[in-house]
Amino acid sequence: MNAPNTTAEALLDGRPEGSDGADQMGHLVTGELDLSHGVALYLDDITVSFDGFRALNKLNLTIDAGELRCIIGPNGAGKTTMMDVITGKTRPDSGSAFFGQTMDLTRLTEPEIAHAGIGRKFQKPTIFENHSVFENLELAMKTDKRVWKSLLAWLAADERDRIAETLRLIRLDKEADRPAGLLSHGQKQWLEIGMLLMQEPKLLLLDEPVAGMTDDETMRTAELFVSLAGKHSLVVVEHDMAFIEKLGGMVTVLHEGSVLAEGNLATVQNDPRVIEVYLGR
């Protein structure tokens, strides 16, 4: 349970901040993401226990490069814990987690994993309410995030263009200079997605991205995600079946910390075990 100290330990080891996952300790870590086998994420036999409760129980999951995958499951199935393991917030008790062929996620710190190309959108939008919409995107932009670079940072023309492009994509170009705290709930969700895109992640983890959105916003979000697939891998945790249907990707059902069923939405919905889990609760 002392997972939050891992950054501290890594620093004690003498790893420089934001070291691009540079291999200084002889760990199996390389600088570049290797997608040569067409797989973006491997989770193998992951187990996580909290005081004896198994949040994840020998979980196996593979996400292909460019894939759009939906994860569903009842409350307590381990969806959020799985995201915590992938982003380095929680360390698994056993099992392995790899990003591409070479990056061992169980050994990297949270900033290192973010830097390597895994972006996460939280259930509750956590944008910076005191900063403007533009500044939120600026903070999230993929760039050198060390102190000295931030002190001397000055947005270049192409960086401004990228922010402007993202603003249009998330339909917030008119709100650029407003404090983000003044946006509507749906707009905050979009801003958070925009911040994720500014990081140019290879893998996007999206935890209930359309919660609180209107039907219209939900459908536009689905269109956006479908257009992002291919270039990025997406893992979407959602309860909204209409949204999942619109996304049209493979669906994985989690139950009690492991995979219960996998397939397209129709197959999964007709699986008797899935029906039992959802109805037998």
Place this chain on the structure above:
Amino acid sequence: MRKPLTLRVLSALDSKSWLALGIFLALALILVPVLNLAVPEDSAFHMSAYAITLIGKIMCYALVAVAMDLIWGYGGILSLGHGLFFALGGYAFGMYLMRQAGSDAGALPAFMIFLDWKALPWFWLGSDSFVWVILLVVVVPALVAFVFGYFAFRSRIKGVYFSIITQALTYAAMLLFFRNETGFGGNNGFTDFRLVLEHSITSPQTRLVLFGLTAIMLAATLVFSRWLVTSKFGRVLTAIRDSESRMMFIGYNPLWYKLFIWVVSAVLCGIAGALYVPQVGIINPSEMSPANSIEIAIWVAVGGRATLIGPVIGAFVVNLAKSWFTVSFPEYWLFFLGLLFIVVTLMLPQGLVGLWKKLMLKKGAAA
């Protein structure tokens, strides 16, 4: 086209702020010396040595308050141990003043002779050199802040726990400096200074030079701080203040950001301490007492957090009130200070600057 850094520093302040800063410097560097030296003492416009020392002292406090605002207002980290860095800077410069006060170049400071010490302790070596001591004023607070901050921020100590630990740190340092064996004059500290750079420390000219230097340092610190908080670094810092874990997922390492602003803040306090000691003429371990550090936080809260100018106003308001109270009603000062803190916390969360902004907004709406 990237904007050169000098231009960016210039554009950190708007023209009104530059004008205000210019007027402040003109007052401090021209008007005050004229009122002190050229206006006869019996004139109503004469500025007394007492007034200059008082304002010079408060400007040092204002410098500390700005340093505190950087770490508390913008970093969200409440330090209740900033008196330590102030005292370290003061002691470092005090060492030089003590060496200058000796009867000849090689003499030991008076308190060492009194303790029957035969030679200078190792950490006093080089203290007769002005340049070396200026280096110490910067490096010692920086080093202490770096080591303490590294371990505290690395262990993710936050909020009230951090405040309590900094309070304990300054208290422990005070106990250490109280001991004669520590080599800093025990509970008497350093006093009876005579010379600074071969000039008499009590002469009106020296006093005015120190006053002017303090004013320049305060102005420069305000410009530097404004640039710092309007740079991307400042935006990252306030974002870490608002949601640290979110910034980590974006890929920032909060440790180095917090550590940087923490060390900058400590160094500014050290410089303020070094300017304070020759003007006030004494430094002793009571500067490290927990109450002193808490008072710094009160100045910032009264003026208004995360405004930079607010803490300057807060330092002046509280300390001018203090000088008046401690003469007129000495026994009620602490009650007043406590009351002030409660009133500000409950009714003016944005401090005096916040109140001013609110009034201006109302006036604008009415007009």
